[in-house]
Amino acid sequence: MILDLFFPNRCINCSRIIDAELLVCSLCFEQIHFTHFDYFSENIIKEKCRLLFPVENTYGLMKFEENGLSRKLIHELKYKSRKNAGKTLAEWTVERLDFKDEKPDLLVSVPLHPKKLRERGYNQLHLFTEVLSGFYQIPYDHELIERNHYSKAQALKDKKHRLETVNPFSVSKPISGRHVLLIDDVFTTGNTISSIAWEILNAGDNRVSVLVMAVDA
Structure with missing residues (x-):
């Protein structure tokens, strides 16, 4: 062209x-420093999650490095409208992640507040989640979790402020007896994932696993 x-x-x-x-x-x-994590085995994400909530399995595609290529990839996806970055990262994930015979029942990505969604124009996790859904034949639900409060990006907050966030999410519809795979871009403290996980766990007899594009460890 x-x-x-x-x-x-x-x-x-x-x-x-x-x-x-x-x-x-x-x-x-x-x-790019891929983690080579085994979804079912012990890894740093599982160790950190277990300190916050009951978790089944965990996976992170890359190691997040402040001055590394993984940060540039996430930045292109989140702040430069490179939606195809989500597709590419999903393709790299499916090349490396094997659920074997224990696929989760539902894929749920961390939502943006409606105001932030309007500002950015898209949720950077949606295409990533949808590509995974198509490959693994697992349904997704972008509406299950709602973000209740508008706030500046986690990357712009200091650690103390991140830890002070209380109940920023809620479940928008009944859910019970499901194994939910929560999807986020970068795993840092785990507080965002934990807040969502507890909403899902408290909503019914559910289980939660975690998948992230990169882990800051």
Whole structure:
């Protein structure tokens, strides 16, 4: 296309010209630090979650590094309207995550407050979740969890402020007897996931697992 000639897609790390559907070139791809976690085994996410709520299984695609490529990938997705980043990250996930015979019943991503959704124009987790749903044949529900309070991005808060957030989420409809996989972009303190998990656990006889794009550990 003509636009591709004048505005070619470039690697978000080194600026080499790459195919339109890609985020990084093959050389920079090798710099991404994937976790290689086993969904069913012990890992740092499971250890941290267990301190906050009863968790079944956990998985993180990448290690989040402040000055690394994983941060650039998440930043492109969240703040630069690169929706295709969600698709790419989902494809990398399905190449590495095997649920075996214990697939969760439902995929639920962390919601944005309606005001923030209007400001950003999209929820960066929706396409990621929908690609996973299609591949694994697991339904998703973007409406199950509501965010009750508008606040600035977690990345802009200090740790003390993040820990002070109370009951920011609620369940919008009945749910019971389900194994829910909660999906977020970056796992830091675990407080966001924990707040949602307790809402789901208290709503009925449910179980919760966790999947994140990157883990800050």
